[in-house]
Amino acid sequence: MGNRTFIITGTSKGIGRQVAELCLEKGDSVYGIARGASDLGNTYERYTHVQFNLEDIHGIDDVISRILEQIPLLSVECIGLINNAAMLEPLKPIDQCLADEISIHLNISLAAPMILTSSFIHHTNHMTARRKIINVSSASGSYPAPSMATYCTSKAGINMFTQCVAMEQASQSNPAEIIVFDPGMVDTELQAVARGKSAEEFALSGAFRDAYELGQLKSPRDVALEILKLLEGAKEQ
Template identity: 70%
Template sequence: MGNRYFIITGTSKGIGKQLAELLLKKGDYVYGIARGTADMKEATDRYKHFQYDLGDLSGIDELVSHILKQIPLQEAEFIGLINNAAMLEPLKPIDRCSAEEISLNLNISLAAPMILTSSFIKHTNHLTARRKIVNVSSGSGSYPAPSMASYCTSKAGMNMFTQCIAMEQSGQPNPVEVIAFDPGMVDTELQAVARGKGAEEFALSEVFGQVYNAGQLRSPQDVAKQLIERMEEISDPSEVLHTMEG
């Protein structure tokens, strides 16, 4: 049995942090990328943290190449990339959003995962190990909402991107499996930000508050556990799994 290695974005909090801790508990190796630092409960030499701002697209390929050089690829049985990091803001009508705000959201939530995917596939194409990419999606990618244009558009883009890559990979000798995973509404900082907005700026803040107060948010631990189950399943690379539970 070889080892399993995972590159995960957004490991400093929320779902990304829970994913890293669960995988470390299983004995896997995790390479976390986040703008902030990561304080892992499962502090172990199997976790390495890379502090990097995914808004800076120009250095991503070099970062992925650098991370993969630290992985003993010959021993790898499974190499995964989990594109989890995303940005919720700007949460306001589009005519109040600046070019900088729109650009930053699209870079972090859509362009960065695309470049990470490109680099990951390119730098692992020579391997025989099983490879899998999980793109963390959202119901917002299918259901439009006022004041959430950038976030919804990024997530819709992630869904379409996932399907395109699955098609590209379907004829390859060692295809990369790729799935989009929709965690449902999860109790993370993104939700807290949405609840904290004024109704005049973000019309849905009240709805987010009601969902929270009714105890309908899923825990990041549950979601991380489910994501790992989906990732471990052998999925047909030509089919995208949308997990709509929760």
């Protein structure tokens, strides 16, 4: 597969951690960005952890710039960005959502992936290496649901953003390939939060509990394998 390096957000747990592990097992280099700590560096020497809260959107460009300075860009055949980190809450009717809750959610789930993408493309435009960006979305970006207005809106934004950037890149000499990926329902902490709410607090909590109890949730590792296939997919003509 050649020399590959990936920047992945949300690598301290869930899908992000599993994608990082699969890439590292294949011999890729991974830079993980997460608010929490990670022990992946104890097992894999090609893993570098960057502890950073994506809520701080003004610090993102510095983080990407510093990461890219550490990568021997001339020897890299493929460099990728996987925008996986997101938050689910606030899970309540919009008239009960506080301005701070809405702002933090949109910063982490929508503004941060947009800025990460902007910074990644800008700082790698001089490269001849293949560049890939995967934005993790959700069916919630297409299907409205009560008490999920912020989450559905941020995922709908990710979907549209990805399409816009793909159009921009299509005319470039070495375009960054950008795709959006809907993993389906996955057994992650986000799901646990949703099914742990009371019906009064979150009307759909029962549906989330049923999906879990009926074994309808995918494992984070299965989803990570799907993302890996996308990373290794043929270059579109």
